[in-house]
Amino acid sequence: MSLRERVGLPVLHRLDPERAHAVALSALRAGLAPQPGPVTSPRLASRLAGLDLPNPVGLAAGFDKGAEAPHRLDRAGFGFLELGGVTPRAQPGNPAPRLWRLPADRAIINRFGFNNPGAQAVAERLARHAGPRRVPWGLNIGANRDSPDRAHDYAEVLRVLGPHVDFATVNVSSPNTAGLRQLQGADELGDLLAGVREANAGLSAPVPIFLKIAPDLDAAQISAIARVALDAGIAGVVATNTTTDRTGLKDPRANETGGLSGAPLFAPSTRVLARLSVETGGTLPLIGVGGVGSAADALAKIRAGASAVQLYSALIWGGLSLAARIxxxxxxxxAAEGFATLAEAVGTDRDRWLRD
Known part of the structure; x- marks a missing residue:
């Protein structure tokens, strides 16, 4: 951790969490955050769904919802970025307070509800940062909470923003928009992905499409999602989003309504990841997210079946430089495990997660 982070993080932790997040983004835009550039090596460099990654450690959606600082995050050590989530129309999200730190559990709870400036505003911001990128930039796409046709919303965001990003992630797993997780049902999901696929085909340069799923799924649901994902021909799956489960938490704020992320999510999300790897026969690239806070966590996700990982909550405790360190x-x-490439490690320990 840099000296600036050692001084700044305690200050940020004394602020309201959402205010602290805004201050952190402002500091990032001003160039005050660590910018070591992408960390890479022959062992770390990999190809994911046609995307060349300098390393497999990505930024999860939610940190930069409105694409305010992708040009700075591009230099922060990540191997790829996921911005958003973004909906067709701007929406304020749920009323504040809607973000809580749980220090005793190294976790956070949020119930933001897809607050974002809307697809057109994000497109204008990304257009200002057109040009060569050090790492791939992706976008998490969602639906407006009052939309009469949520499947159409996903396709619409992709039509507007697809020309400005390198990949897109269909988010049907946020617990903070009523009814959204119902779109993970096989029929609903198949129809939704068909519309997204049609919109993608209409782009001058189609992008890889990922699907982000919830951790609160049983084996039958994971199996059904795997079949739909394979039939739809999507590029991969992001496993997982936040959880509504509160088992074993110690912090007095643990009962706040919303999605839980951070350390307690590591084991359940990794079990879903491993199950999904089995159900897809290792043929579909998976991105492991949920509780990643160290290199050991990242390697465990990879050995459970992930070709890449993402983090966000751990940055609250470890600072932005955590990505480069991991x-x-x-x-x-x-190297210590004897893997010459990242690909050699993928899925080598997934069976253990299915036994736990």
Whole structure:
């Protein structure tokens, strides 16, 4: 952790969490955050759904919802970025307070509800940052909470923003928009992905499409989602979003309504990841997210079946420089385990997660 982070993080933790997030983004835009550039090595570099990644450690959606600082995050050590989530029309999200730190559990709870400036505003911001990128930029896409046709919303966001990003993630798993997780049902999901696929085909340069799923799924639901994902021909699956489960938490704020992320999500999300890897026969690229806070966590996700990982909540405790540190240490861990490439490690320990 940099000296600036050691001084700044305690200050941010004394602020309201949402205010602290806004201050952190402002500091990032001003160039005050660590910018080591992408961390890479022959062992870390990989190809994911046609995307060349300098390393497999990505930024999860939610940190930069409105694409305010992708040009700075591009230099922060990540191997790829996921911006958003974004809906067709701007919406304020749920009333505040809607973000809580749980220090005793190294976790956070949010019930933002897809607050964002809307697809057109994000497109204008991304257009200002057109040009060469150090890492791929992706976008998490969603639906307006009052939309009469949510499937249409996903396709519409892709039509507007597809020309400005390198990949897109269909988010049907946020617990903070009423009814959204019902779109994970096989029939609903198949129809939704068909519309997204049609919109993608209409772009001058179609992008890889990922699907983000919830951790609160049983084996039958995971199996059904795997079949739909394979039939739809999507590029991969992001496993997982936040959870509504509160088992084993210690912090007095644990009962706040919303999605839980951070350390307690690591095991359940990794079990879903491993099950999905089995159900897809290892043929579909998976991105593991949920509780990643160290290189050991990242390697565990990879060995459970992930070709890449993402983090967000851990940045609250470890600072933005955590991404570069995890990538650097992951290189050493892979070498120590005898893996010459990242791909060699993918899925090598997934069966253990299915037994737990």
């Amino acid at each position: 990538a650097q240490e992951l290189d050493g861990l892979l």
